Amino acid sequence: MTDQFRDKIGRGRFGTVFKGKLPDGGLVAVKVLGDPIKLAGEGFVNEINVIARVHHNNVVRLLGVCSEGSHNVLVSDYMPNGSLEEGTKFQPLSLEQLLQVALGTARGIRHLHEGCDSCILHMDIKSQNVLLDHGFVPKVADFGLSKFHNKEGKDSFSMGTPRADLRHVAPEVLSNGLGDVSCRSDVYSFGMLLLEMVEGKWLAESKGKSSSQLYFPMWVYDHLSEGGDLELQNVTQLESAIARKLCVVGLWCIQKSVSERPLMAKVVEMLQTNGDHLQLPPNSFCFPEHVSAKDLQSDSSRQLLIPESVEPSS
Structure with missing residues (x-):
């Protein structure tokens, strides 16, 4: 074969x-x-x-x-278009295509959480594990770290040392003191994926800018909260609106507080709605105290922008 x-x-x-x-x-x-x-x-x-x-x-x-x-x-x-990670930081896909990939991926994760006999937590949502077929329809893949729990029981469970990509791991997975691991832990990982999609476009347009001091989620939150745009060049008004929507939904998904994150059914709804009606979430950025920015960067196949001036906090 x-x-x-x-x-x-x-x-x-x-x-x-x-x-x-x-x-x-x-x-x-x-x-x-x-x-x-x-x-x-x-x-x-x-x-x-x-x-x-x-x-x-x-x-x-x-x-x-x-x-x-x-x-x-x-x-x-076989997925002829490989994984979402492949290519040059998502540049081959337009923002319209990225929105459809995001929506399809969200539907796949929602089905894992709600559409099966048991709730299935993927626990390793990242661009490498989103595969694209001949029509760029996304397929969630690689279930080696997945966990099951009964829908009738608690919406959480305990977990040992995480083996997923640290860039996408929810704070509660890394530290027991930050909440229970649940389906909202996958939501956090999906939020980081959404932000990476836009970050790839932003990096392509930020030539000459010093990006090594920037943590993109924090940068984009500050810009949007102050009424600014994402500084994307050569994009239409529709594409700019899509980029903003992906960022706002992503920021909701990566809230430090588990209860503040939407469930995947709500995430799908947000991605389908008019992005102009989406409000920014509260500002919530911190790293678990035992995970450093260096740790997050070292586990990446591409640079994750972490501010050197930010110290891990509890």
Whole structure:
């Protein structure tokens, strides 16, 4: 199927992904997990448990599973446009396309939270785990860190040391004193994803500006709260409105207080509404005291803008 694993198309936390072809000519993605991959067994079981029970247009579809010796393999639909992270900081996609990707991703996460027998927490929402099909329809993928909890029970659970990308991890996941881990922890990660979408456009337009001292969410909050714009050049009025909407929704999602964040059903509603009616949330920026700006930057495949002058606070 993979011609001796000849065409590697990606590598995730739990395995390496290869391009494959079925006998009928259909293309597939083959994720191979084995002993060399840390926590491969746990990731393999989690992915099967999650994907096998989820059927939604915005969640990647599992086509097959193979376990042979120490090697575990997952076969899913091939996504010809790769992940949202690929490319040059989202520049290939227009703001209109990014809005549709954001909306589809939000619908996929909402389905995980509300549309299954058990609430499924993804726990690793980031651009690398949003795949794009031939029509740029987003598919939420990579469920190696996912967690289940009963809808009838508490809307939270305890969690060990996080292994997700620290840039997108909610404060309560990193520190027990900041609240319970819940579906709103995924909301936080999704909010960071929305802000990164606009940040990629902003960085492309900020040539000559010193960005190393700027933390984009804080910068954009200050600008919007003072009535300013996002300083995007060569964009239409509609595109400017879309950028503002993505930022405002993202800022609501990354509120430090868990109860201040909207549920994903509300996030979908906000992304569908007229952005002019969306109000900015309260100002809420801080880092858990045991996580430094250096830690957040070191876990990134692209630079996350953290202000050097900001000290982690509780």
